[in-house]
Amino acid sequence: MKKTFIGMVTAGLLVFSANTALAYTVQEGDTLNEIADEKNVEVEEIASMNEEITNVNLIYPNQEIDIPDEDTEATEAIKGTSTNEASTQTGSDLFARLVTAEAKGEPLEGKIGVAKVVMNRVESDAFPDTTEGVIQQTGQFDPVTSGKIGNTVSTDEAQEAVQTVVNGGGDVNGALYFYNPDLSNSSFMQSLTTVDVVGGHEFKK
Structure with missing residues (x-):
């Protein structure tokens, strides 16, 4: 299991x-x-x-x-x-810092959506079994790949989003990916099915 x-x-x-x-x-x-x-x-x-x-x-x-x-x-x-x-429990602030970096400028609902994608991946057999493993998986999140996450300070709203998700809240219809089509023209993302749209992000699986 x-x-x-x-x-x-x-x-x-x-x-x-x-x-x-x-x-x-x-x-x-x-x-x-x-x-x-x-x-x-x-x-x-x-x-x-x-x-x-x-x-x-x-x-x-x-x-x-x-x-x-x-x-x-x-x-x-x-x-x-x-x-x-x-x-294994990941460092609590890492999760919130990822949400801060990935969902900057997004409403709370959008931040919850980003956090939910991380949790959906934890629950998927296709990804690592922990939030830390998911977040640090090679090539998955730009702020991690670029090292930007190391200088990111988590916001209160991002922390609220993470807390909501770890307590079982949030729903993006099982999405395992998200991206902003105004900032990226990723052919991979475009090939996936859009299951939700929140703020500037399309949520995909």
């Missing part, structure tokens, strides 16, 4: 992994504020322990984060289990 970015999870996986921190697997619907309140710690404390958290309002299902733990004698404990294997 094709692995997907989002696992179907019935309960949180909580593992006490160190004397000063415990590892927590983010569940669908979690927010950093709720996690901090539940664990009686500050959001800033969690963020400072996790370099991949660049925006405290943007976390992902199956993302593993460290949480401050004052119990130095804590031992491993399982609080719940996953009912479906999830793929």
